[in-house]
Amino acid sequence: MLQRVLTCRVLGPLEVLTGDDRVDLGGPRPRRLVAALVAARGEPVTEDRLTEAVWGDAPPANPAASLAAYVSRLRRAFGSSGAGALARGAGGWSLAAASDVADFEAAVARGREALRAGRPGDALPALRAALRLWRGRPYPELEEYAGPDRAALTELRSVATEETAAALLAVGDAPAAVRELHPAVREEPYRERRWELLILALYRSARQGEALSALREVRALLADDLGVDPGPELQSLERRLLAQDPALLLAPPSVRPPSLPRPLSRFVGRTAERALLTTALRESRLVTLVGPGGAGKTRLAVEWAADAFLVRLADVRSPGNLPSAVATALGLVETPPRFTGFRGLLVLDNCEHLIEPVGDLVLALLADSPGLRVLATSREALGVDGERLLPVDPLPRADAVTLLTDRIAAVRPGWRPGAGDVAPLDRLAASLDGIPLALELAAARARVLGIEELADLVGERFPALGRSPRGGLSPHATLEATVAWSVDLLPPRDRRLFLRLWPFEGGFTLEGAAALGSDLAALSSLVTRSVVVADTTVTPARYRLLEMIRAYCRDHDPDAVASRAAHAAWVRGLVARTVPELRGARSAWAIRVLNRELPNLRAGLLHDLAADPGAALRTAALLEWFWLRGGHTVEGLQVLTAALEGAPGAPPEDRARALSACAALHWIGGDLAEVRRRLDEAVGALGEPSGDEGHRLLGQLRYYEALLLSTDGDFDSAAAAAREAVALAATTGAAWFGVLPQAALGAALIGQGDVAGGRRLLDTAIGEARRAGYGWSGGLASHLLARSWLSEDPDRAIALLHDAITWFRAEDDLSEVLACLAHGAVALFGIGRTGTAATLVVAVFGHAARRGIRLDNADPPAMAALRSRLAALDDDVRAEAQARAETLTVEEMIGLLSWRAEQPQHTGTGQGAGGYRGTRRSSSVAPARSGG
Structure with missing residues (x-):
């Protein structure tokens, strides 16, 4: 018989339980006796102290005898x-009893430790569990006897209440923090931390007026009731609130490891592996989980790593795409030459097909980022010095049976294994050799088969799996057999459609599946049978095949050539439909779509480069703005170059468009000589244009020429080229494109000396961009206009740069945001804010370097002057700027760019971005968001 635990609850009126049964303690004196013993926390209490606790100042004649009588009565009440x-x-x-005091203190300690460790999501449940234990005044039976204990517990409850609010703020739930803090400040109005948290929560809930009212209220309360001023923390918060410090909004750092999505199914076993993994990553910066395919290496990594950068290398086929895949996982706009300064955990999943290049990359990553750790999953070691290997073997028999039981129960509502299921489950687990993927697929079939039938069927279909010794088994063959069995159970139509899905890389949408003949009914069936994985947390939902299943489908597709061609055709159609959106108000959406489908774009282009280079040329050229703005400069140039070489007889417009894209990508890369060469080749390839598209393409080439000529200082030729581009855009009706050459012409006129005329034209371009929602074009025009005011009126330039930054941030164009901030530093130097300007210069160039972005082409003279200005500063000023800049996020950099009292105000009409309203403008409020 199980021993029932004696539990005492003293956080409120005393309650004693044995197991789940409440104990009747009798009158107030035995209750005081028990409470006094609980307060001692298991330590012995003398008879004198117990007498004081039970009777106070009026003890009986023989307290020892009376205590013994109460003890005897209590023992009978407690039971055997x-x-x-x-x-x-x-x-x-x-x-000797458990108590809610111990549980309360332990839960508070766990919550506070998690909060200090930066895990507010773990802190919240612990702190809430602690507060739920509180039922009222602690030790109410003991009067003054337990005063110190009661005061300490009450203080700890107050701290737990405040820590709960702090955790809510840390996870971003400011409204919930407000709801909890309003009664908390009324309960204890002189605890300043509660007011600090409440004010911050109100501010982050966009209730700035109420936050200021709360500040005034606590200041008056402390002055009237206590005759004191607020403490330093409240005073600091007041100053930051009045200055509208952007940091109060809890802007996240530019690169922070995301929380890894975990499967909803139960994770079984691996207790020893998780403990070993914790130790290994504490002692080594590189740990590789090694084991057969399907053994659960990825699942173990995801379950162990709460927050990490995840790189799914199964979608990466070429070693040349490895750096780009890592950059994407790290949230970078462009792939940098080296990955430096990153912290946290990087998970490289499925390395086995790229062992050597992954090993080389890991060496570079760990050398350049001392704060980074790497967890890899692979079927073999990476072979890197310092690597710790952690084998992930098939599940032990007991865990394999547990996994089978759990998954079968998931597909059979209400099912629990009976006595007759024990032997078949054990036989099934043995036949599948504890491989989790095989167990999962087998359990999914239990919807249509009995457990005995399932065990017999597995024994018939996979005899090699059951007989092969552990360690000598070919895991690939085993999993292929498992997949074959699962696929054979599909209805004929579903099986036929399923075998065609293998060309997709990185997953696919329902629309993509339809292009290869599948539909919602078939896809639902495949998801139900666990051969396709669905991610419904994103919109639109995405689907993917496990890698081993993809390999099986690729090998067994009866017409693999046709499936690959259909996938490539879908990619071409996706690009043709999506790329036009890059020109207008939905450009940010188009970038996100193309980034999401980047693995599929690569696969489609790779197919077309071999099968139809002309089609690859058209697609790669259409993706020009995606290559530019998505940070895929090197990759875009590689594809375009290969397509140009493979399709020498392509139509003139296709070749000209591709050459134009090459010129734009070389511009970003800083090779201006190559820009000139490619532009000349594009003009020559196009020849005499015909039709609107040909004239629009010529206009684009002239627009690029205008920008290049302005960079060279040849403003007369730049103006001529820009005027031709404006005229061509007007004749073709391409209004979205017309804004860009207008902006280029405005910059050229300013370079010629017609400053007023150039500014008017830029104002006009900004107005057109705003009316039509051409976000990137509006950002360019605002940026160029700001540059014209840098020396003449730095304040006006700063206002315009904020406008441009607003445009570019809406377009997810980090490189242009950084270019605007660099020019903002020029303006700050111009108004004498040397320290802030120096900090901004260091932060901007450092941020750009870490992300592989070249800023020098934004304005070569200005960028060179900035570097010289920084080098000429005193050593102390430079050192202070370096120290301040190291941790600045992009949001904080933008916050450094502020106005003086009277500032230019965007009117949106007439004078455009450069006009004045004559009103005061707060230095911490950015211009209103305009356009796309």
């Missing part, structure tokens, strides 16, 4: 299971 808990020793009486 709890009688031994109350004992007498050399130091007095003691009570």
Whole structure:
């Protein structure tokens, strides 16, 4: 018989339980006796102290005898299971019992530790669990006897209340923090931390007026009731609130490891592996999980790593795409030459097909980022010095049976294994050799087969799996057999459609599946049978095949050539439909779509480069703005170059468009000589254009020429080229494109000396961009206009740069945001804010370097002057700027760019971005968001 635990609850009126049964303690004196013993926390209490606790100043004539009588009564009440808990020793009486005080203190400690460790999501449940234990005033039976204990517990409850609010703020749930803090400040109005948290929560809930009211209220309360001013923390918060410090909004750092999505199914076993993994990554910066395919290496990594950068290398086929895949996982706009300064955990999943290049990359990553750790999953070691290997073997028999039981119960509502299921489950687990993927697929079939039938079927279909010795088994063959069995159970139509899905890389949408003949009914069936994985947390939902299943489908597709061609055709159609959106108000959406489908774009282009280079040329050229703005400069140039070489007889417009894209990508890369060469080739390839598209393409080439000529200082030729581009855009009706050459012409006129005319034209371009929602074009025009005011009116330039930054941030164009900030530093130097300007310069160039972005082409003279200005500063000023800049996020950099009292105000009409309203403008409020 199980021993029932004696539990005492003293956070409120005393309650004693044995197991789940409440104990009747009798009158107030035995209750005081128990409460006093609980307050001693298991330590012995002398008879004198117990007498004081039970009777106070009026003890009986023989307190020892009375205590003994109460103890005897309590032992009978506790019953046989709890009688031994109350004992007498050399130091007095003691009570061995669990208490809600210990549970409360432990839960608060866990919550506070998690909060200090930066895990507010883990802190919240612990702190809430602690507060739920509180039922009222602690030790109410003991009057003054337990005063110090009661005060300490009450203080700890107050701290837990505040820590709960702090955790809510840390996870971003400011409204919930407000709801909890309003009664908290009324309960204890002189605890300043509660007011600090409430004010911050109100501010982050966009209730700035109420936050200021709360500040005034606590200041008046402290002055009237206590005659004191607020403490330093509240005073600091007041100053930051009045200055509208952007950091108060809890802007996240530019690169922070995301929380890894975990499967909803139960994770079974691997207790020893998780403990070993914790130790290994504490002692080594590189740990590789090694084991057969399907053994659960990825699942173990995801379950262990709460927050990490995840790189799914199964979608990466070429070693040349490895750096780009890592950059994407790290949230970078462009792939940098080296990955430096990153912290946290990087998970490289499925490395086995790229062992050597992954090993080389890991060496570079760990050398350049000392704060980074790497967890890899692979079927073999990476072979890197310092690597710790952690084998992930098939599940032990007991865990394999547990996994089968759990998954079968998931597909059979209400099912629990009976006596007759024990032997078949054990036989099934043995036949599948504990491989989790095989177990999962087998359990999914239990919807249509009995457990005995399932075990017999597995024994018939996979005899090699059951007989192969552990360690000598070919895991690929085993999993292929498992997949074959699962696929054979599909209805004929579903099986036929399923075998065609293998060309997709990185997953696919329902629309993509339809292009290869599948539909919602078939896809639902495949998801139900666990051969396709669905991610419904994103919109639109995405689907993917496990890698081994993809390999099986690729090998068994009866017409693999046709499936690959259909996938490539879908890619071409996706690009043709999506790329036009890059020109207008939905450009940010188009970038996100193309980034999401980047693995599929690569696969489609790779197919077309071999099968139809002309089609690859058209697609790669259409993706020009995606290559530019998505940070895929090197990759875009590689594809375009290969397509140009493979399709020498392509139509003139296709070749000209591709050459134009090459010129734009070389511009970003800083090779201006190559820009000129490619532009000349594009003009020559196009020849005499015909039709609107040909004239629009020529206009684009002239626009690029205008920008290049302005960079060279040849403003007369730049103006001529820009005028031709404007005229061509007007004749073709391409209004979205017309804004860009207008902006280029405005910059050229300013370079010629017609400053007023150039500014008017830029104002006009900004207005057109705003009316039509051409976000990137509006950003360019605002940026160029700001540059014209840098020396003449730095304040006006700063206002315009904020406008441009607003445009570019809406377009997810980090490189242009950084270019605007660099020019903002020029303006700050111009108004004498040297320290802030120096900090901004260091931060901007450092941020750009870490992300492989070249800023020098934004304005070569200005960028060179900035570097020289920084080099000429005192050593102390430079050192302070370096120290301040190291941790700045992009949001904080933008916050450094502020106005003086009277500032230019965007009107949106007439004078455009450069006009004045004559009103005061707060230095911390950015211009209103305009356009796309």
